[in-house]
Amino acid sequence: MAVRDPVRATWRLIRWGAALARHDALLPREITGLLPAWVRVLAGFIHLFAGREGRDGRPGQRLGRAFETLGPVAIKLGQVMATRADIFGIEFARDLGRLKDKLPPFPTDEARREIERSLGRPVESLFIDFGDPIGAASLAQAHPAWLADGRKVAVKVLRPGVERRVVKGLDAMRLAAGLVHRLVPAARRLEPEAFVETVARSMYLELDMRLEAAAASELHDIMEKARADGAHMTAPKVVWDGVGKRVLTLEWAVGLPMTDPAAIEQPGMDINALADNVVRAFLVQALDYGTFHADLHEGNLFASAPAELSAVDFGIIGRLNPGERRYLAEILWGFLTRDYPRIARVHFEAGYVPPHHSVEAFAQALRAVGEPVIGRAASQVSMGRLLGQLFEITALFDMHLRPELILLQKTMVSVEGVARRLNPDHDLWAAAQPVVERWITRELGPRAQVRDGLREILSGARALSRLVQEPPTSQTVIVERVKTPTWLAVCVVVATGLSAAALIVSLWPRIVG
Numbered sequence: 001m002a003v004r005d006p007v008r009a010t011w012r013l014i015r016w017g018a019a020l021a022r023h024d025a026l027l028p029r030e031i032t033g034l035l036p037a038w039v040r041v042l043a044g045f046i047h048l049f050a051g052r053e054g055r056d057g058r059p060g061q062r063l064g065r066a067f068e069t070l071g072p073v074a075i076k077l078g079q080v081m082a083t084r085a086d087i088f089g090i091e092f093a094r095d096l097g098r099l100k101d102k103l104p105p106f107p108t109d110e111a112r113r114e115i116e117r118s119l120g121r122p123v124e125s126l127f128i129d130f131g132d133p134i135g136a137a138s139l140a141q142a143h144p145a146w147l148a149d150g151r152k153v154a155v156k157v158l159r160p161g162v163e164r165r166v167v168k169g170l171d172a173m174r175l176a177a178g179l180v181h182r183l184v185p186a187a188r189r190l191e192p193e194a195f196v197e198t199v200a201r202s203m204y205l206e207l208d209m210r211l212e213a214a215a216a217s218e219l220h221d222i223m224e225k226a227r228a229d230g231a232h233m234t235a236p237k238v239v240w241d242g243v244g245k246r247v248l249t250l251e252w253a254v255g256l257p258m259t260d261p262a263a264i265e266q267p268g269m270d271i272n273a274l275a276d277n278v279v280r281a282f283l284v285q286a287l288d289y290g291t292f293h294a295d296l297h298e299g300n301l302f303a304s305a306p307a308e309l310s311a312v313d314f315g316i317i318g319r320l321n322p323g324e325r326r327y328l329a330e331i332l333w334g335f336l337t338r339d340y341p342r343i344a345r346v347h348f349e350a351g352y353v354p355p356h357h358s359v360e361a362f363a364q365a366l367r368a369v370g371e372p373v374i375g376r377a378a379s380q381v382s383m384g385r386l387l388g389q390l391f392e393i394t395a396l397f398d399m400h401l402r403p404e405l406i407l408l409q410k411t412m413v414s415v416e417g418v419a420r421r422l423n424p425d426h427d428l429w430a431a432a433q434p435v436v437e438r439w440i441t442r443e444l445g446p447r448a449q450v451r452d453g454l455r456e457i458l459s460g461a462r463a464l465s466r467l468v469q470e471p472p473t474s475q476t477v478i479v480e481r482v483k484t485p486t487w488l489a490v491c492v493v494v495a496t497g498l499s500a501a502a503l504i505v506s507l508w509p510r511i512v513g
Contacts, residue, residue, distance in 0.1 A: 001174065001197065004167075009175040012168060016070055021046050023066035024054030060095025067099060072162060073169035073203070075099050075138035079297055082417075093421075105136035111143060111157045118209075118244030126242055126249075130155070135257075137299065139166075139206055139315070144252070152252040153239055154312070156209065163207050170200045202294070206315030209248040213238050216250060216314040219285075219293055223311075226284045229438070233281035233309040235293075253312050255304030263303045264422065272426075273307035275419040279431040281309060282415045286320055286408065287329055287439045294318035294411045298418055318408055323350070326443070328408065332436045336429055340367045347399075354398050365393045 003009050020026040027035070027043040029050075035043060047054075053065060067078040082096035112123050112130065123130055131144040139162050143155045177192035205211050220235040227234070234254070242249025256263040264271055278296070285292035293300075294316040302310040320328065327350050334343035344363035347353045353362055419426045 001200070003175045003178070004171050006175065008168070009171045012172040013176055016074070016172065018049070019066050019069050020063075021049045022051045022053055023062040024050040025059065025063040025066045028059045028062070030059055058091065058095055060092035064096050064099055067096075068103065071165045071169045072138040073166065073173060073199075075103070076199070076203070079138075079299070082297065093417075099138070103136045103138065105133040105141045106159060108132050108143070110160060111141070114157050114160065115155070115244075115247050118246040119242070120244075127153075127155070135299075137313075139203075145249075147239070151239075153242070154236070154250050154252055155242065156212075156248040156250070156313075158207065158209065158246040166203055166207065170196070170203065173199070202316045205317075208245055210243060210245055212315050213240070213243040213248050215317045216248075218291065219311070219314055219317070222285060222289045222291060223281075226281065226288065229284055229288065230434070231281040231284040232277040232307060233311055235311050235314070250312065253302040253310040255302035255308065255310055258298040258301045258303050258418070266303070266305045268305035269303070270305075270307045271422050274303060274309070275422040275426045276431040277307050277309055278415055278419050278422075279428060280435050282411060283332075283432055283435040286318070286411075287325055287435065290320045290322070290325055292318045292320075292408075292411065294408075295414070296411055296418065297414050298421070301418065318411060320408065324408075329436055329439050329443070332432055333440050335370050336433050336436060338370065340364075340370065352399055357397050362397055365396065369393060 017026065024047065027039070027046055029043075029047060032040055032043050032047075054062060056062075057065075064078060067074040078096050078099040082093050082099060108130075111133070115123050119126070126147070127145040128148055129146045133141045133143050135142045140156050140158045143157065145153050145155050147153060173196045174193070177196045180192045181188055216235060217238045220237060223231065223233050223235050236250040236253050239249040239251065256266065258264075263269075264274070278301070282292060282296060293311050293314065295313055296311065300311060300313040302312070304310070327346055330346045331343055334340065334346065340363040341359070343366050344353075344359045347362065348355065348357075348359055416428050419428065419431070
């Protein structure tokens with residue numbers, strides 16, 4: 001989409017930069033000594049604009065406060081950053097963690113009015129008790145309530161006016177993405193404009209609670225089926241009488257929120273199994289069903305002993321078609337088995353690497369990234385260095401960001417971050433292996449090949465049957481002879497004659513001699 005209001009979007013970008021500078025979050029003073037000399041001069045100039053907000057607190061706290069002032073779009077970015085303690089540091093990630101569900105709430109009376117406008121009925125007609133907010137995020141806040149039958153439920157209400165703030169924030173993001181695309185050629189392969197549109201679509205869906213209710217119901221059914229495959233994650237049931245455009249009512253989630261330190265201290269809690277279950281539940285959803293919760297950070301997860309999980313907040317749902325699911329499984333399996341040529345072939349078959357590159361050279365580059373990581377404890381792996389290597393390799397082989405895989409990549413980052421916050425030495429690959437191995441065996445093994453062959457035979461038989469029952473109608477083809485204009489024929493003859501005469505004249509001395 002085009003930028004709706006370029007002037008206001010430009011002014012908003014300037015204000016964003018000013019807010020980051022005021023909070024000393026643009027080039028924080030803590031890193032000034034690590035910067036090149038000319039950048040240190042620029043950082044010193046920016047530090048002149050830091051206000052009281054920029055002098056108080058740690059870098060993560062200052063950046064969190066800046067994101068709060070910048071609105072929902074910036075807060076979403078902060079939530080993703082908060083999951084990567086292995087990149088930004090534990091303290092920095094913990095400081096940003098308050099963006100997940102600890103933002104300032106709006107008054108309960110205002111929430112009640114929003115509910116009544118959305119449902120068209122008094123709050124008391126549905127709830128016998130309606131409590132104050134227990135968690136406030138960037139787009140909505142949650143209230144505890146009780147139904148007439150005694151069930152405890154969570155009522156999610158959109159913030160008043162949040163739609164307008166999201167539209168304005170995305171407009172500024174579109175302007176920034178366009179500027180990056182035009183002014184930074186090296187960033188074009190990351191498809192910044194397509195990335196922004198993917199984020200925009202997901203945020204627009206989050207602004208209609210009826211769509212989130214449908215997603216919650218779908219994921220509840222998927223998670224119930226997935227439990228048979230060892231995926232220890234559930235989703236609360238939807239209370240459809242309490243669903244409107246700006247209101248969502250779910251049964252109360254089991255366990256304690258993972259943002260609460262007491263969650264992992266519950267009696268009988270197995271932290272290692274809990275970290276494994278976060279990874280496996282996500283992979284089962286993505287690989288087996290092609291539909292997954294795409295916002296799995298601690299603020300959206302509840303834990304109960306011994307290692308059970310319950311997910312909430314279904315505003316962002318990721319979907320993978322069969323080809324993308326196969327791509328994901330084969331990539332993971334290739335790393336697990338250290339079969340780098342296989343990973344390389346999958347990238348080329350999917351069209352992720354341009355065909356003019358060498359499959360063997362790409363496999364060699366993947367080996368350079370994978371070998372130092374596979375089988376090693378997370379505490380021994382520099383994720384920042386690994387990401388830097390991957391960035392260099394994808395640039396070397398002209399790989400463009402795939403917009404359809406953005407949510408998948410974002411969720412994998414969040415899931416890995418949650419698992420490693422539970423266990424800093426968590427081995428993501430070991431946790432993923434049972435799920436990926438089962439999928440590979442089922443979908444690509446000998447039985448799967450026989451099954452796919454039978455399907456192709458049946459499909460061909462159906463097509464042949466339709467052809468016999470409804471033979472193609474004969475068609476009359478009319479061939480129209482186009483007569484060449486006389487003037488064109490004369491011109492061609494004259495031009496041919498002149499060319500022949502010129503050739504004879506040029507060769508005549510040799511012929512006579």
